[in-house]
Amino acid sequence: MSIEAQPYGTLSTGEAVSLFTLTNKNGLSAKITNYGGILVALNAPDRKGKFADVVLGKETLDDYVAGHPYFGATTGRVAGRISGAQFTLDGQTYPLAANNGPNCLHGGINGYDKLVWTAEIFNDLGVDKLCLSITDPDGSNGFPGTVECSVTYALLDDNTLEIAYQGSTDKATPFNLTNHSYFNLRGSGQGDVLGHEMQIFADSVATVDADATLQGRRDPVVDGFNDYREPVLLGSRELNIYNADIHFFLNNGRTRLPKAAAIVREARSGRVMEVFTTEPGVQFYAGLFLSVDAPEIGKDGVIYGPQNGFCLETQDYADSVNFPEMGGALLKPDEPFSSTTLYRFSTK
Numbered sequence: 001m002s003i004e005a006q007p008y009g010t011l012s013t014g015e016a017v018s019l020f021t022l023t024n025k026n027g028l029s030a031k032i033t034n035y036g037g038i039l040v041a042l043n044a045p046d047r048k049g050k051f052a053d054v055v056l057g058k059e060t061l062d063d064y065v066a067g068h069p070y071f072g073a074t075t076g077r078v079a080g081r082i083s084g085a086q087f088t089l090d091g092q093t094y095p096l097a098a099n100n101g102p103n104c105l106h107g108g109i110n111g112y113d114k115l116v117w118t119a120e121i122f123n124d125l126g127v128d129k130l131c132l133s134i135t136d137p138d139g140s141n142g143f144p145g146t147v148e149c150s151v152t153y154a155l156l157d158d159n160t161l162e163i164a165y166q167g168s169t170d171k172a173t174p175f176n177l178t179n180h181s182y183f184n185l186r187g188s189g190q191g192d193v194l195g196h197e198m199q200i201f202a203d204s205v206a207t208v209d210a211d212a213t214l215q216g217r218r219d220p221v222v223d224g225f226n227d228y229r230e231p232v233l234l235g236s237r238e239l240n241i242y243n244a245d246i247h248f249f250l251n252n253g254r255t256r257l258p259k260a261a262a263i264v265r266e267a268r269s270g271r272v273m274e275v276f277t278t279e280p281g282v283q284f285y286a287g288l289f290l291s292v293d294a295p296e297i298g299k300d301g302v303i304y305g306p307q308n309g310f311c312l313e314t315q316d317y318a319d320s321v322n323f324p325e326m327g328g329a330l331l332k333p334d335e336p337f338s339s340t341t342l343y344r345f346s347t348k
């Protein structure tokens with residue numbers, strides 16, 4: 001296992017950005033930039049041993065800076081939607097930017113996906129890891145409290161990409177970190193993901209309205225519609241925001257050790273991805289809006305159409321601050337946060 005750093009480009013502010021390549025003993029590799037904590041590429045073998053990059057993304061740093069739908073990004077301070085783009089905490093009301101209909105999505109205008117993170121490579125009991133960290137100041141994007149947070153990546157020799165999150169604050173604040181990778185197990189740019197089989201270990205989903213605004217309720221999954229407890233071929237159902245852009249409450253809630261959250265299988269390549277997490281939920285998003293407003297040009301100049309990738313964003317209930325009974329996406333002083341998510345690759 002090794003981690004190598006190379007220059008990735010310079011921002012208009014003059015800040016230099018790096019690209020880190022993590023390689024494991026089987027030749028899998030993950031490329032991660034400290035701009036936005038973005039997973040830029042993830043090369044994994046098919047059943048014949050042929051490697052492909054299984055995540056969607058942009059070609060260059062400038063393309064990421066110009067804007068993208070959170071490809072591979074570390075998403076925060078709050079991944080997902082805070083309803084009405086405001087909340088009240090400790091008697092004070094905090095208005096946020098409504099950047100998605102009436103809601104504040106993915107931390108607001110200047111979310112963690114656009115920050116330059118401080119990078120450090122270290123060895124943790126024989127495993128090379130990349131730690132990205134930031135200090136997110138009090139008041140940024142309208143949120144209270146200075147948050148210190150880090151995201152640590154490792155590409156383990158059992159073909160697992162491990163992502164470990166940590167956070168602490170000096171004032172209570174909403175906090176919900178995730179990775180927003182869009183996967184296509186046939187390879188980036190290889191068309192839609194309708195031939196993938198999706199399995200999610202959840203009996204209930206978050207209730208939303210037509211704006212995808214969270215309603216502070218959960219509903220049982222409905223057989224044939226948004227029930228993925230048994231593997232479902234994505235092309236076998238009509239995908240919409242209620243079954244393919246929705247928060248699933250995982251059956252065992254928040255756990256100390258990562259538990260199985262989802263398994264995705266792609267028959268043609270034979271690639272299988274298993275997701276494990278300590279988080280209590282996962283937002284399944286099937287890339288419904290890719291290229292809907294404007295062509296989404298990705299790696300190698302390929303246009304990614306709708307459903308060309310899927311995300312499994314492990315997280316807590318995004319709007320916990322407005323509906324505390326639905327989740328615990330809140331960070332409090334003296335209660336540091338940590339979570340771990342694993343994406344494990346194999347073939348069948």
Ligand code: BGC
Nearest residue numbers: 069070212245283285289313
């Ligand atoms: C949201 C989608 C959104 C996508 C890109 C997902 O987490 O649920 O509605 O289009 O992120 O912003």
